[in-house]
Amino acid sequence: MAKTIVVIGGGVAGMTAASRLADLGEKVILLEREDQTGGHLRQWDRLFPNRRPGYEVLDFLMENLEHKVDVRCNQGISSVSQQPSGFSLELEAGESLPCDALLLATGFDLFDAHKKEEYGYGIYDNVITSADLEMMFRSGQKITTRQGDAPSRVGFVHCVGSRDEKVGNLYCSKVCCVTGVKQAIEIKEQFPGAEVFGFYTDLRMYDRHFEEMYYEAQQKWDINFLRGRVSECAENQDHTIVLKIEDTLTSRPLKMTVDLMVLLVGFVPSPETLRLAAMLGIVVGEDRFLEPVDEHTRSNFTIQPGVFLAGASKGPFSISNAIADAGEAALQIHEYLRTL
């Protein structure tokens, strides 16, 4: 009898793993809470490092699901429990769904920038997040301040909600640095005469082509990078933003004004991930992301046989890393099912 795998989460990792498992001949059900698959990728305009349109990757993932994976959107999960053989999911719609293996690909939430109260997100007119800016890019309209003016000075604040003990997130979110560099270039593409600043802790250009993009940002686009954490923001009468920062390379406090300030928000574990993890007895790390059995050699396995992990439920991932990880998870699940 064919075995059934339920993949929870229809983002990049979930879509990838589901299609790989189907290719391997497994019966896969993909559950997504929202009304369509795609996850955060659906909100992103262009991707680092090559600034290709996000929809190209999304279309690729969507096409791979077609006709081979049972995709069920708008499916909230009430509960999940271990059974003598496999697992049982109770869906909010009332359906009971048995399966032989589970893949948690529940992804992440973006850090809620309201929590950094000193930056004034949701209070000052022209403080936005990187996700807000991406939606503006996606709209195809020129970027403007809330007052409708073209910005002549734009600041990017790195590490918002990451590497920050004050909000309880000590970890690095990995992709915000390169996102900040990408978005800074995109601002300069629209407004070549604008001054653009990046306020960073470290610039962690860890992957292929990232460093080159950082060079391009400085050499071609004349973007200024200042090392130091912004301490607070305030609003001027003309709705511009005053920010205070210590330039830690020159050891000087700075106060400057920008027309638009972009907060590069990091990853946080989603409450749904933690809820499911608690029901399944999955280990949660100090950073509140899910812990695999062995982060090097068995990074898709949990301590519960038959429950697997892929993507950003384990911590910050780039899209390419999530795709690679989900492919590996699919292989591990396929092998596991052969043992049953």
Add this chain to the structure above:
Amino acid sequence: MIIEGKKKIWQEYQKEIADDHYFYVRSCVRQNFFPGSEKAFLRIMQEELGKDVYENAAHTTCSGIGYHSDVVPFDTAMTVIARQFALMTESGYEHFVTSCITSFGLYSEVLETWKHFPDVLTRIRGFLKEATGREFEIPRNVAHASDVIFRFRKEITARGKFRLVHHQTGQPLRVVEHIGCHYSKMFPSKGVGGAEYPYVLVGMVEEWGGEVIDYPERRHCCGFGFRQYVVRANRGYSLANSKKKFESMKPYKPDFILTNCPGCPMFFDRWQYTLSEMEGVTYGENGEGIPVLTYEELAGLILGYDPWDLGFQVHQVPVEPLLDKIGIPYDPSRKFLGKEGQDLGKPASPTVLKFF
């Protein structure tokens, strides 16, 4: 500015403020700086609102100024505070109210320390017992006196005779509110509205008809900063900080500055005079300064108390322009008379700052 965003934060930072039966401890310095304020608090609470506010004559400094100036060790400060709590316990009270912001911050710091390190509490109980023979209970509620006035702001409105509205134009007065650093910057959850957008004074201003100004240097220190002023060689920093604030708020044309700390009104008030003498600058209209008020003085004005009974004659920046805007009557000839009508003498006029 998106006011809804602020309201969301204000809703997140609510605190419990006791309704009655307060054990009140005074500030070390306020009676010298603004002598009518604490008296006004007691009058409002006891005579207007009929509340039980008790003062124990044996209470002392909390030692906060010494602690924050690095001359009083933390164990000493905790033991002094334990004695204050012992006086409260012996007097039969459980609700502790401080006049001073630094005291409020230090009481909060001590209580948090004891909560997280019970062995420290045990040690301090031992010190107090050994030194004085006293024992104490932890207060059920600790509030700053501005929290208490905030709690009863609507009752004050109901009894009020004046509103923060220009009596000729009908326009709301524009108010700079400034919170003492030790109110909520250390423990945001202990202050009404939190640390970044405190609501305790905003709530009073809004309730009494005024309009609050949010200006770029709103969060900046008043200039006291303890070492900036207490260490004499650093006083230039103190003045520079206050100047930064005045220059930031001036374009918004505030009608007055409202404060809830002993130090802040002192420095806002006196340094305006100093800056006018040093640089010839004034920050109000027509060569006037920006009047600086404590929340008790403001509540007293709203309730119709005589401005000279509230102690406005000892302000360096005259408050008469503000009284005129609100339409509060006052007798200029009584400004420098003592309580029994004796002539206290008019001080010399400043060179630049308009004086009345």
